Amino acid sequence: MTEAVSSPATRIVVPRWLDARVAVGLLLVLVSVATGAPVVSSASHLTPVYAAAHELVPGEQLTTDDLAVVHVRLGTGGSRYLAASAAVPVGYVVNRAVGAHELLPAAALSPGTVFLDSRMVTLPVQAGHLPADLGRGDLVDVYVTPKVTSGKDVPLPTLVLAKVAVDSREGGSRGFGGASALAVVLVVHDADVPAVVHAVESGVIDLVRVPADAAGATSP
DSSP states (O other): OOOOOOOOOOOOOOOHHHHHHHHHHHHHHHHHHHHHHHHHHHHTTOEEEEEESSOBOTTOBOOGGGEEEEEEOOGGGGGGBOBTTSOOOTTOEEOSOBOTTOBOBGGGEEOTTTTTTEEEEEEEEETTSSOTTOOTTOEEEEEEEEOOOTTSOOOOOEEEEEEEEEEEEEEEEEOTTSOEEEEEEEEEEGGGHHHHHHHHHHEEEEEEEOOHHHHOSOOO
16 A cells, blocks of 8 residues: 655745735824824813803893704803803893894893883885885984985984894885885884984984994893
8 A cells, every 4th residue: 555645735825915904994093093083082071061042132032943052062152141151031032133043142141120111113215215125133323314305404313223123124105205114123222212203203224234344242
């Protein structure tokens, strides 16, 4: 009998390029974990706060429909805004204009009894004497140009009220001269109502929008 001769075992050699791929893959996993951890950590630090569901005007008393809850990272300025964990500020009154979806500052609210002396005054304003896109929440300066008899020089307009909040704006009826008038409702302190009504009866009303960067805090 002849003795069977076994062939030597073949050693499996892992290619070096495969080792490099594994190392790069592990490195990418480590990097993604390292960079993702701060993101997850920061997301867990988002704070629920109240925001305006739409434009809020001075003198407006808050209801639940005026409020929305958003989650933001406030940082060191968080104490200026109303946290959603606090009592719902229903019944409080807005003391300055707050834009739609703007975080609700605590300083923009006052107890409901403070602004009971504000009034809604409707002004007839001719087309071309107010911004075309004027709307709720805007602040305006109210000017009047007195009526004059024919042949006399037109006097300079007079400032009646400054930084008055617009509550609403609607299309008005057509006047005797054929020009279309708009009805603009302003939030006015009751002490200023006579001056506004007198201005309407005295001449032509112009509404000049106050720029956002010049609006600042205001009250009715």
